[in-house]
Amino acid sequence: MFYKIIERKRDEWLNSPCCVVSDLISYIERQHRMRDAQIESIKTYLFLKIECKNQPLWELFASGKFNSTNVDDLEVNRATREILEANPAALALWEYASISDENGNVNSSKIVAAIKKAPDSIDYTGVIKELFFNVTYPDYLFSIPMGAGKTYLMAALIYLNLYFALAEPDNPIFAHNFILFVPSGLKSSIVPSLRDIQNFNPLWILPDPVASNLKSLIQYEWLQESSSASKSNIVKNPNARKISMHTANPNLMGLVAVTNAEKVILDRVDNNFSIDESLLKSLPEDERKEYEATRQANELREQIGKIPGLCVLIDEVHHASDDQKLRKVVNKWTEQSNFNSVLGFSGTPNMDPASRIKITDELSVKCTQYANVVTYYPLINGIGNFLKIPTVRHANLDSTEIISRGLREFFDKYAETVYSNGTSAKVAIYAPKIKDLEEDIYPTACAICAELGINPTESILKYHKGNSDYQIDEDAQFEFSTLDSPTSKKRIILLVGIGREGWNCKSLTGVILSQRNSCPQNMVLQISCRCLREVDNARKETALIWLNKFNADKLNQQLQEQQYTTITEFGGKKLDDLVTLNRxxxxxxxxxxxxxxxxxNINYNTIETAQITDIGDYLRTYQPPVSDTTVIYTQGFDPADTASESAVGYDYAESANYRLWLDSIVKESLGLLDIETLTRYEAELKRIFNKIIVVNDEVAVYSSDIDQSKVRSDIRNCFATRRRFNISEELMPEKxxxxxxxxxxxxxxxxxxxxxxxxxxxxxxxxxxxxxxxxxxxxxxxxxxxxxxxxxxxxxxxxxxxxxxxxxxxxxxxxxxxxxxxxxxxxxxxxxxxxxxxxxxxxxxxxxxxxxxxxxxxxxxxxxxxxxxxxxxxxxxxxxxxxxxxxxxxxxxxxxxxxxxxxxxxxxxxxxxxxxxxxxxxxxxxxxxxxxxxxxxxxxxxxxxxxxx
Incomplete structure (x- = not known):
């Protein structure tokens, strides 16, 4: 419930004269390209970033940043009043406990009673820290439902960070680089869908030329390599090598890496060992593979830890929260001084299982929702907005009868449905086992197709991983990946263990769960909603969900616990509030x-003057600056046993290359300088390049004695022009x-x-x-x-x-x-x-x-x-x-x-x-x-x- 308190203060800030993002929010709203769920998340994020200085949530609450209760209005005794007035953390806990949930009930009457009864017995700051999992870094969770556009929201937050980071490169509250994680076990379904992040148009949230400059700045890296790079003298993990090539640049900005959590979390996450290569061959094959995988994970973790200004984004974060190994790795990265934040995204804001928080010696309370949820957008609000309007049927019938009724009703409603993109409406039937699919569900589906005059070979797709008895068709994976295209003729999709979270098939219009174990019991809600993504206009699109009694009960339970609604409201929402008006x-x-x-009309006449009148002469006489000296102290147990040495500059691992050096200068100019301009001064620039490198064994590397970043900056600046504006006002007639x-x-x-x-x-x-x-x-x-x-x-x-x-x-x-x-x-x-x-x-x-x-x-x-x-x-x-x-x-x-x-x-x-x-x-x-x-x-x-x- 903390998000309600945050949103209240957020809205006050947005409506205040001191809000610095009003124009930006207005621009985003005027473009009409971001959904309301995304815009609400952006508003909250900018509030936490700018107004709240990117601080951890527990610090913000404990310091009273979000407090708004007038203690004088509370019916409490004198001791409690004094505590609430003097201790902002106490008042924050009071507000959290007394706020109403979605059903209108007090969030925690037990905490309110405990504060009234014995206000001195509670460690208020400690309780707030515990509510936020004792996380000491910014960790914000955006809970928006499937279909709301989590991938594009991620892209928007990345672009907004870079927008402010370019304006204030030394401000640590803005991230410079990003890594996006998919939790272990979901990579096959979610990583492919996240590639859509590249299709995000920054013009939806920022005007040109800013949007175009940022788009050219971003570099995407997909860390999905599985084999080691041969003869690499830096790292043997090819994914780690990709990162190391970026981190060699100390001014790195705009890196967006995407991978699954398995790449950095393995069973032996704490091992940091090495084995003589000659002994490696003597190990059993299983141990050798484990060693190699662990070593590669260690290498990748180490390289990611070097990324400056890092923001970690975790999709379907409710899975990652169950996997403490990923949290352990992230916690290690946060020990860096330049780590920025963690952003989580999930349509499931509730913890499973719930956690218990100790309030006093006599009282512990159960928390069912993640405390770090900063935006919560209910699923029911998405129906008819960006989700199809579902009809939910359920009956206490056997599996065959439910499938028969579900398919008949589906084809009765959607047999002729073809969406504007040319795709036909489809229905998915989930089976608990391959045997059930092949021996029970598939024959039933074939019989219904024959009855309705539909060619089952052409219309039914069976997709599973196969086993010794039933092999998967060679074309099944291709057919599954192209379901949402006009060329697909499949109408009935039979699935086992596939098509759960992350499956983005907009033309899917029906889901049938006919057996008790058709899907994991804690995922009935997620899988039922697979068919709700809108194609053209959610207000005019419907979907059909058929369930047996067991799955219907589970759906109702999960709707109540996670979305504060019921199966009746979810499956019975009608957009009967629409009326037709004549104008x-x-x-x-x-x-x-x-x-x-x-x-x-305000005219800004730009007057440009050259910053350097003779660029050639400046470059010919330029002397590269020496790096600042850093003193490293070595301290023993004896206070007198102290030594120091100088460490100069930055140790560049990769070799120096003149053409790549020129490319770096151009790239860092963000489009203000081109390679053709530089090459007009080829002789002068080569002379400078030779001054900033050293040659060891015929290999050129950058000199650690030279401030390489300053050299590139000086060269860029000598081509720059000074600009001043002559401002004039005029009145222009308008009609x-x-x-x-x-x-x-x-x-x-x-x-x-x-x-x-x-x-x-x-x-x-x-x-x-x-x-x-x-x-x-x-x-x-x-x-x-x-x-x-x-x-x-x-x-x-x-x-x-x-x-x-x-x-x-x-x-x-x-x-x-x-x-x-x-x-x-x-x-x-x-x-x-x-x-x-x-x-x-x-x-x-x-x-x-x-x-x-x-x-x-x-x-x-x-x-x-x-x-x-x-x-x-x-x-x-x-x-x-x-x-x-x-x-x-x-x-x-x-x-x-x-x-x-x-x-x-x-x-x-x-x-x-x-x-x-x-x-x-x-x-x-x-x-x-x-x-x-x-x-x-x-x-x-x-x-x-x-x-x-």
Whole structure:
């Protein structure tokens, strides 16, 4: 439950003026490429990275970083109150224990009671450390369900780290390099799917040219070699050799290595031994293989430990947590001064088995969820969002009957289903053993196919590892790997021990678990969800899950324990909240002209001057700098027995090569320098190269006496230019329509919970009135009716023609809805005033470029779309005066402060001065005012500005 406390503080930070990533988050949201589960994780990660300085979770909680409880509001005795006020760790434990879980229950009433009863008896910091497994480094777990896009989330976090690391290379909170682990036993299914990480487009989270520069910086290494490299004088493990080639560069940045945990954790993880090669041949074959595997793992671990600024990412981390060997290896790496963090990813946030944490001598509590979960996105929220909508069937029938019913219903629903990518809908049947598959399930599936007129040879795929009785078909692996392609004709997939976590087959639309042991009992939920990945649009896609009674009970249990929902809700979720709306433009009827105004435009004229006027002369006279001297102390048990020696520079193991040296200079320039420019100074650069190397036995190596990194940096800098900016401000005329041409589509499907005004009934009435106008009455008739107390014709028609330029408006909040309706009601008596909604940025052209001025420099604050516009017109139908209106909830007010200042202090004044009269004014409405106060504030502005009363 700690994640709830973190998210509360995260949201406060995101909405505060001091948040430095507001523009970045806004950019990501505007791209509409990352799912909401991914964006929520990114928000939390940036909060922990930047605002919380990448600190371990236990330190953050124990220091009170996330505390928000007012102790004065608690019903506790004096002793407890004093402890909670004086000890931030105590208050943090109180908040953790008293927060409500997803079912509305107090997280741990026993801890609350213990704090009340004997507050002095608890080691609060010790308990918090124990909750976080006594981990002393940043270790964050992101719990998002299958199909939410964990692989792309990993890529996004990698790119964001590198983005900040390039801006602040010496800031240790940002990682420079990354290694991604798949837990042991899952490599066959997950490692291939992780290759999709290379397809992530950084433009989804960062603009160019930053995105392109980062993409060119990243280097992927797939550590999947199994044989030793021959005659290698560095390491014999080819995977370790790959890493060693990177770590030879002390400024390494952008390495992303992917492997499975078995490469670094073996049974003999603590062994660090060597055997004379001549004795190795005398060992039995099994021992020789064990020795070789252990040696290779030791080599790889050692090389990974040298990676600077390392961030370890672990997929399906709930498996890795069970494997203490991986945690032991990671803990060893964290002893490095430049280790960065561990990030875990899992759709299963619960521990199995649960752990017990000692609170007092008399009290221990059971913890079922990993404490280091920083983002939790429920599975049920993904259904209809990015997961297909499942129907779950279960019955107390034998296996054959469940398979028969499941296949018949599947083909009844999906026989003709072909998705937009050309793939056909498929169903997977899981078997406990190969014998069950071959002798029971396969014949049943064949019989159903024959009954339905389907060719079983063409439509059924059997895939397992084979045994002495049943061999796997030669083409089975290929057929399995190409299931999600238009060429695959397979519709029924029979599996044993395959297709569990990590199987990414979007066209899989059904799952059948017909036997008690069809899959491991703790994986019924994961395997049932294999068929839920969306293909095109999860809102319109469904899936079918058939279970026997045993598996249905297990699914229900796991849904309750892990996802706080039930099989009824999971299998019965209906998107019946969708309604169809008709939309209409009324621009032609209202003859609403575009608004003329001036945008502030900031011009940055770059003035470049050469940093080095004569590059050739600089290179000819350049003297490579000597490395800093490091003193190494040797201390014996006798304090007087101390010695020291100097260790100079860095020991480069690989040989020096002139062309590779030039390539390194180009690469480290991040695209600002090319090889053609360097080679214009071939003679000068070769002279420098010869000064920084030494030749031993005809082999050139880099001199350890020279600061090699500084040499490359000096060479890059001599080609650089100094840039300064000449900043000028200008007002650019702009003309904006309140409704983009052809932007309004009709009809549309929207959620019932969305706010649209007016109602569809009212929309129909207005459109009907537009088509059948009522004759207007003269002023004499109007006066006569008033004098004789007779009702006037419906004045709603005139109000509609001054308030709805299209129908209906899509509003963002109840505040906007209340404000709209209250103003429309008032304007029935103000016939010259018009009032229009402008808050839908997909439909309006009227936006204002906002800037924040810092000293003499303007910083772009993005495009601002005001919520409402109130205006009057001239006799020639042109716009006379405009009030720009913004409505804001109190929770979002802080973030809007810079734009409010810009509107009031810059935009309004500059426009009015340029136009020559007070044409624009700005009105800010906050929900801290009552409904009556909001209306009165608006009336005052109408009278004083629009009507000059």
């Amino acid at each position: 209409y433009s009324r621009m032609e009827r209202l003859k609403l002209p575009p608004i003329d105004y001036y945008q502030i 904006a329509s309140l409704l983009k041409v052809n932007a309004l589509k009709s009809p549309i499907e929207v959620s019932k919970s969305a706010i649209y005004s007016p109602s569809q009934k009212k929309v129909a009435e207005i459109i009907n009135q537009d088509s059948n106008p009522v004759e207007t009455i003269s002023e004499e008739v109007r006066r006569y009716l008033i004098e004789h107390g007779s009702p006037l014709p419906d004045v709603e028609k005139s109000v509609n023609d001054r308030t709805y330029h299209y129908l209906p408006y899509h509003l963002d909040s109840s505040l906007e809805d209340d404000y709209l309706n209250s103003i429309i009601g008032y304007l029935k008596s103000k016939e010259s005033v018009e009032f229009y909604f402008n808050g839908d940025d997909t439909l309006t052209d009227f936006c204002i470029r906002c800037y924040t001025k810092r000293g003499k420099v303007w910083k772009l604050d993005g495009n601002y779309y005001p919520d409402f516009l109130m205006l009057t017109r001239n006799s020639d139908n042109t716009i006379n005066k405009v009030i720009i209106i913004e409505t804001k909830g109190e929770g979002f007010a802080g973030k809007f402060v810079p734009r409010k200042q810009f509107m009031e202090e810059s935009f309004i004044k500059l426009n009015n001065d340029k136009i020559g009269y007070p044409r624009f004014d700005f009105l800010y409405i906050e929900d801290t005012l009552t409904k009556e106060e909001r209306l009165q504030k608006t009336i005052n502005k109408i009278n004083t500005f629009l009507l000059n009363e």
